[in-house]
Amino acid sequence: MIEAAFPRQSHPYWPRLQEKTRAWLLEKRLMSAEQVEEHADGLCYTDLMAGYYLGAPDEVMQAIGDYSAWFFVWDDRHDRDIVHRRPLAWDRLRTRLHTALDRPQDHLRHEDPVVAGLADSVLRLYRFLPDTWNARFARHFHTVIEAYDREFRNRTEGYVPAVQEYLDLRRLTFAHWIWTDLLEPSAGIELPDSVRKHPAYRRAALLSQEFAAWYNDLCSLPKEIAGDEVHNLGISLIAHEGLTLEEAVAEVRRRVETCVTEFLVAERDALRFADGLADGTVRGKGLSLAVRACLANMRNWFSSVYWFHHESGRYRVDSWDDRSTPPYVTNEAAGEK
Template identity: 80%
Template sequence: MTRVVAVPPALSLPVIEAAFPRRLHPYWPRLQEKTRSWLLEKRLMPADKVEEHADGLRYTDLMAGYYIGAPDDVLQAIADYSAWFFVWDDRHDRDIVHRRPTAWRRLKLQLHAALDSPRTHLYHVDPLVAGLADSVMRLYSFLSEKWNARFARHFHAVIEAYDREFRNRTSGTVPTVDAYLELRRLTFAHWIWTDLLEPSARHEMPDAVRKHPAYRRAALLSQEFAAWYNDLCSLPKEIAGKEVHNLGISLIHHRGLTPEEAAEEVRRRVEGCISDFLAAEKDALRFADALADGTVQGSELSTAVKRIVANMRNWFSTVYWFHHESGRYMVDSWDDRSTPPYVDNQAAGEK
């Protein structure tokens, strides 16, 4: 799949285009088709919006460019979960825009419950709750109960972070830079996407690997790049919309930067993630080599870590191009810049 898109100069990162070649899982065509069908089956998007927008949003491109080497069923489960995540993010945004705190609180509690007991929520009246239950049950089938508990713990924290963002946005509270960076690691689900590297590599990482500084730093930098590049791309729109959740907006509000200076600082941090990752990648690969201790187990673990580090690298290019190809970010083409054309403005149960 080769596409040529024009990247605005302010968002262009030549090092990504030159040093982080794009890759795509060979299952991608089926992935796109099956995730589109899953969105329809689970009633996560109205049929007309699936028909008109699902492919153009390129959610499956994002995952198929990241989890290279994943078994097809693992990639399908991840892609469906990722599509669900975007729909949830849109519901969260609409609940904020339309001032629906009761609906949001109800959904938050139901998502926590579905995460802990997916089987009992498969037929929940709210398609978003049922969709989470379905995707999580599939993700829970690949590795151990310990991995499942870790994933659940990490996602419970993401749900609570979304609640903090809800309160900040509805009260007009701009978090400090440090508070925002901490919260962003959760709202962007850094450790969720990192956890999913393990079933993709067919290998659960022991704590000694996951918590090793070389592994953890490479993982964090790849995710920070994605979150901050997203902030850079959306900064002008979010300033215009008087948003409060963006690294650039925190820099403007709490550090006294102009919008131009804030954009430059966010870009500097994005570029720093890239250069820091290139160093961290070498450390992580050296760490992987050291795991090959002459045993079969050591050799398999070493190989799995190398696959995971390669996919951390893939995150840079897939995120970069996603921002310039997905209809999710083509605000200038929307009829109403305040309302994405692919969202449903109703809360669950409302008419």
């Protein structure tokens, strides 16, 4: 379904992006030299972004690629803090991330590499568009950090959220609006609220992100069951809807496929909306072209997410020595000195 309707594409900068992000992870101490050598390319973090933000200037592509790699490292740190019961370390990191997001220039040399890495990556992202975009990005990411805190509490307490509660939280832990925000520097323009919040644009954006989040749940279900997880749509369906594992997999797959078919309809509506923005003025033409560029990349998200989940070492759980412990993470209590 994906391979037929969403041809795979990649930003021409990708080989350089992969090389520079590898160096950045090492420079910022987010991965050890051994981890970078053994795992960085196979995790395909840069492949995911290079398949999404086509048309972005190389400098924007690099900033997004580094931020995305940081996001995965942070996600793994959060997971290890949960697995090893480190609530004090997590609370400290959460507070520091909120502060670094608001004042990145003051945290570039922070002792904790995850804090310093966020500061460096967002400071670069903040250079491309006006302060109003920066404030929106920060506001959205503050919400993501707090959603990660809710996930921390749920997992440490063994609480499985009900299906709708999980879906609402998943939009935040997957950072739906962060990845959507980053479409704008890729297109070189901050979209006005009247465009971003228009139902046609917003529905297409939401469906592309919902597909990604639920496909992630589908592909990561074996890993998360092995790790005694509680945050997965399939797990919520089993716990609260009484489905068997096989039925839950089928239901998640059905929802994923529905996202695809509904996006194709929403895309047509959004393209008509984009055409209507071209009102004969220079500004109108610019907005129309920008929305079309953003929609094209929403479409690219489907193929990029699909291939990422089939190629990245993050989901090859059957090849791990310990199915509950990824080989590309370390278990020390980072930042808890």
